[in-house]
Every structure is written in C-alpha cells, then in structure tokens.
Amino acid sequence: MPLAAVNGIHIYYRIDADAGDDAPWLVLSNSLGSDMSMWSPQVEAFAKKYRVLRYDTRGHGHSDAPQGPYTIDQLIGDVIGLMDVLKIKRAHYCGLSMGGLTGVGLAARHPERFERVVLSNTAALIGSDAVWTPRAAKAREVHGMVSLTDAVIPRWFTAGFIESQPLVLAPIRDVFRHTSGDGYASNCEAIRDADLRGEAKTIKAPVLVIAGTHDLSTTAEQGRELAGYIEGSRYVELDAAHLSNIEKSSDYTRTVLQFLGEHA
Template sequence: MKLFDAGDVRIHYRVDGPADGAPVVFANSLGTDMRLWDPILPLLPEGLRVIRWDKRGHGLSTVPDGPYSMGALISDCEKLLDHLDVKECVFVGLSIGGMIAQGLAVKRLDLIRAMVLSNTAAKIGNPALWDERIAAVKSGGIESLADAVMERWFSDAFRKTPELELWRNMLVQQADDGYAGCSAAISGTDFYTPTSGLRLPTLGIAGSEDGSTPPDLVRETVDLIPGSQFHLIRRAGHLPCVEQPEEFASVLTAFLKGVGHV
C-alpha cells in the first residue's frame, strides 16, 4: 500500500508487475475501491505493469471536503501517473473511471495511447438525479441508497448469490462525503464535445442488464470516437468485470494485443 500526496488529497495506489512492463491503468466506479479489478487481473497476460488507485473520497485515499469537480479527479490521476513516470498507457475506466479516462485523454494524450470505456458515458444522468442522490447520502448515508444501487449494478441472477454482500459491504463502507463529492463531479460533467475530438484506439464495453449506463448510452459515447469498437457482455449489469470476469478479461486482452500493448 502506498500513498501519493497530490496536494489537497493523498491518493492510495498500487502497482503490480514489472517496472518495465507495458502500463495498464485501471479506474474504478463510484462507490467502489481498486479491488473492483481483482476478479480480472489474474486472467490478463503476464508482464503488464498494472496501476490502480482509489480516487479521492474512496478506499484508503483521504476524503477532502466536497463537492469535487471532474477536473480535480482528472488532475489527481494526472499527477499520480506523472509521479510514476507513466507514458502511453492503456487506460481502462469504468463508470466515473471512464469519465476520468475521457477527460485525461483530452488533456494529456501523451499519457494514453488507447482506452477502454466500460459502462460509462460522456454524460451520465442529469443534475436533478444527482442532487437527489447527494441529498439522500447526506441525510441517511450510503446505506439509504445501497439496495437501489445493487439493483442498478448487478443482474437478477447475481443478486441471488452470496457474493452480493461483498459488494454491498464495499459500497456502504465508502465515505459518505466521498460518495457525495464524486456524485457532484459526475453531475457537472458533459464530455460529448471534447470526447468527439479524440482520435485514439477505443473499446467500449457494456453490460446487457446495466441500470446505470445502459448499452445504448455506452455505444453512443464510443461512437463519438472514429474507429472505436464496442462489445456487449450479456448476463451482466454495471460491473461486468465482477459478474463475467472471464469474458471481460478475454475482450480486454484481445484489445491489448490488437493495439500492440502485449
């Protein structure tokens, strides 16, 4: 476990694999920490330099006063990657992590040579929706939203398994202020115009039963980028890397090979 001081926040991060390996950066979703990627990492090709971090307000990173801006989340990642001397990574972002990917690619294309936009969009929801969720968290904590979040995150079949409790526990153990702060960042983000100017290899991944970012929304976003690919994972909700890790890892590995990163 390592902490990086990014100024107003200290970021918990982890690096696995050889120092000279091809860098792959993973950015997780709202309400999760870097363990989101644990199911797929053993299934990826050996020799990669895998970089993960807990965004501000999540996991073992510190919790600055909110609300947060998307620019701050992008800057946190930018500073961390500069600190780790990362160039030309493949960036895999899920949900808010995919928004960070888009914003960072627009700002610092030298850092990213290709990206995977999983269960995300250029714009997610609307301010009224996010205001309602932020108010609920501030009044009743994340616990007050947890059951509804599980319905959006996972398929009916997965919600009947004992593993559901692990992910519900991860959600409710995040800091309320961190969850609300990052919700505000999503609320204020519309990347349709900047993302449409991107020119880099891009793979979109969606879950057929995603209640947060439905497949059509994901496809609409990746279609903004010429030459992009799209893959639908069936029997999965918002976190297909959890529900269908073998398929997620297979699709990601094929993309890494296709862009010459393996």
C-alpha cells in the same frame, strides 16, 4: 500502505507487476461507490502482461475524502498527478462508470499519456441533476450510505447474478456501505456537472467501449452513443448489468486483453 501526495490530497494505490519492469503500464479506475478491489477478477491476468496500477478515486477507499464538491477536472488531474509521482510517462487505461467518464477526459485532454483506452459501462454525460443532487444529499445524511446500498447495488447486477452469487456480492456491499458519505456525494456532484460529449469527439486514441445489455445506470444505448462519438472506436456488449467486469469477468478480461494486445 502506499499513498501518493497528489493535488493536495493522498491517493491510495497498488501496483501488480508480475510481467516485469519493462512491461507496459495499465491504469485501472474504479466506479462510484467501489474501490480498487472491484478489479480483483482482472488483476492476476492483467499483471501477467502489464504493470497494473490501481488506485482509489478521491473520496473512496483509503484515499482522502476532502470537502467537496469535486469536479471532473480534479478526477482527471488526480490520475495525471499519480502517474507523474510514479514516473509513468505513458500507459493504457481502463475505467468503469465514473472511471470511464474520467477516461474520456484523460484521452481527450492528455493524448500523449495514453496508448489504448477502455471505457466501460459509462457515457460522456451520465444522468442529470434530478438524479445526482438528491443522491448526494442522501449520502450526506447520517446512515445515508447504508440507505443507498439497497437502492444502488441491485442496479449493478442482474437479478440472476444477485441470487446465485451472494459471496461475490457481500464484499461489494461492504465497500459501498463504508464509503465516505461526503466523498460519495462529492463524486456524485462531479459526475452531475460533467458533460464530455464534445471532448469525446476529439479523441484519437484507439478506444474500446464496453456496455452491459442489462445496465440501467449507463445503458447499452449510451455506450453505443459514446462509441459513435469516437472515430474508429470498437464497441462490445456483454450480457451483464453495470459492473460487467464482475458479472461477466472472464468475458470482460478476455475482451480487454485482446484489445490492449493489438498493434496499430
């Protein structure tokens, strides 16, 4: 199992590189309560053109879940640290929700490391203390993640998708239920304390913001606001809820590949 020692913890990662050793790098970053498997709908297509690096954010999947709370600085530093371990000098980046928030910080603070950046179903300020503190407390309870599953998953997809795609949802629910309660809670606290609105306005890289029309977690309005902070950014709205890369996988994949393939 590929683990990288980064910032005092071990980060689990996976590389798909059908495009060969000379292809550009593309880093994919997961949402809160998921793991790298959320990118399964995109990996095959992405790997035909890029060396794709997926990783489990700290507190998720097979990565370590050290005692929290975590900070957005740590989430940003983990990506840079992982890239350094793997000797990746420069890459494209695509993150969704929490991964998108991390991407805002990466693009603002490390412009020399990133070519093009996709910020999906996210915002520069997500939620508030009133949302995140009680959720973190619930996650730390015995069976807390099981209790949260039925509250959170219905916000990730539209009702029609949930009804018609039970086999797609089953492994997603399973990953959520078995995410470390402490890890999930600590990431809730990182999101709670992160306000990157000022930093977003400093981003100079080409940026694509993707939002979901039916997203209740990071609304389309928030997506448009984020795009408005970033000069020259592009905004695309998909007929989906929060995990738009899964609910509208073909549209999402096509949109991202088209953006990444453009030349300045």
